[in-house]
Amino acid sequence: MKAMVYRGPYKVRVEEKDIPRIEHPNDAIVRVTKAAICGSDLHLYHGLMPDTRIGTTFGHEFIGVVHEVGPSVENLKVGDRVMVPFNVYCGSCFFCARGLYSNCHNVNPNATAVGGIYGYSHTCGGYDGGQAEFVRVPFADVGPSVIPDWLDDEDALVMTDALSTGYFGAQLGDIREGDTVVVFGAGPVGLYAARSAWFMGAGRVIVVDHLEYRLAKAREFAHAETIDFAEHDDIVVTLKRATDHLGADVVIDAVGAEADGNLLQHITAAKLKLQGGSPVALNWAIDSVRKGGTVSVMGAYGPLFSAVKFGDAMNKGLTLRMNQCPVKRQWPRLLEHIRNGHLKPNQIITHRIPLEHIAEGYHMFSAKLDGNIKTVIEFDAA
Template identity: 80%
Template sequence: MRAMVYRGPYKVRVEDKDVPAIEHPNDAIVRVTLAAICGSDLHLYHGLMPDTRIGHTFGHEFIGVVEQVGSSVQNLEVGDRVMVPFNIFCGSCWFCARGLYSNCHNVNPNATAVGGIYGYSHTTGGYDGGQSQYVRVPFADVGPAVIPDWMSDEDAVLLTDAVPTGYFGAQLGEIAEGDTVVVFGAGPVGLVAARSAWLMGAGRVMVIDHLDYRLAKARSFASAETFNFTEYDDIVVEMKKQTDFLGADVAIEAVGAEADGSFLQHVAARSSSCRAARRSR
């Protein structure tokens, strides 16, 4: 099969690899029909993710058609069109029983603090990802979901990572009816977070970025007010002005690892993708 292959920092190739095989009765083999490139893939490409090994195939956002199932798989059939979540989980360990699927203890022999992720280095289990023609999908009964006939491939692939991440970011903010919400970052996750804020009852949604084309998308897709922070001396002061100096009720940081600041901030601060904070009342 043809697959994207990592050859070192800033070096990727499309090469021939063996078609994956069933290794466990709970496995499925999925023929990939659509895969996305996530901003997180750039961390691998730039050599920033530990234990990214030569020959690894990226891709944690993909959908496809079931080509083969193991003898124990009950919920999938050959020919099913499925979306595959980015994380791999068993569905039965202590973490999975509490809905903490990304911490599954049974899918990553390399760590105890993180589970398995498709195409995201051996730090997260070493599973090849979906930027290829075929993928082995472990625990096929608890991960993949059959795509409804009415849903397009383009919509379904967004549900494997980007949409749930943005929605969860808004959910973490515990948005109440009428709240003012500010989203930092107008990338795909920020856009979904902004649109999700309306679904959760926000009364006002503002998006901050410095790329005009992304801000235009925030206006058309998320019906948000937009602010290019390069046009203001201090965007925080501007947000205060916009909210009668009360500040926003909820702030969602959807910039993630690329949220750079001063050298001191770079050394002392930590950032994680799509964090949400609620102003105490």
């Protein structure tokens, strides 16, 4: 099969790999029909995540058609059109039983926090991802769901991570009717979080970024007010002035570890392969939320020490909520919103490319060229 393969920082290409095989009776092999490049893939692309091994295939957002099933798979059959959450999880451990699928205890021997993630380095279990013509899907009776006939492929695709994560970010904010919500970051997750805030009763939504084309999309898609932080000496002061000098009720950090990497990360990456992320966005969130408010953290952070203003958060009486999204928990409500016409998720997709152009796709997304917000990888129909 053809697959995207990592060959080192800023080096990805399409190569021939063996089609994955059934390794466990509850595995499925899925023929990928669409995949996507996620902002968190850039941490891998830049060589800033630990244990990203040469030869790995990235991609944790993908849908496809069931090609083969293991002998104990009961819920799927060959030919089913399925969407696969980015979480690899067993469905039966202590954490899965409580709906914490992203914290599964049985799928990742390399970490005590996060569970398994497709195509996201061996710190997340070492599972090859879906930027390939075929992918092995463990626990096939647990994770994948058959895509409803009425649901568009691209809408299903973004439900596998970006849309579900954005919705989860708004959910963690515990938004109450009339709340002012600030979202840092106008990438796909931030856009979906801002749009979702309205569903949860927000009275005002403000999106902060520094790229005009992304802010324009926030105004168009998320119906949000926007602020370009590059145009202000102190974004925290600007946000305080915009909120009666109290601060927002809820702030969502949809930036996390800066995808470009800060100077320290680039200096240390070659030897340490660590990316904890600049704490700038999170500290802005802590400073710009009101006392007693809530900060929801959706941005991805790695293991390196970050100088977060935890004392300020404590003294302001803030509630900090965060996790990797347990994707499948969000699907029932999101399907309702989409089917009722309240949301058309694929409106944020800006680019569609064949797998053969994956290197150009990563470069375009990384360098923020051509107004790129979300790139879908399309595969030849078999």
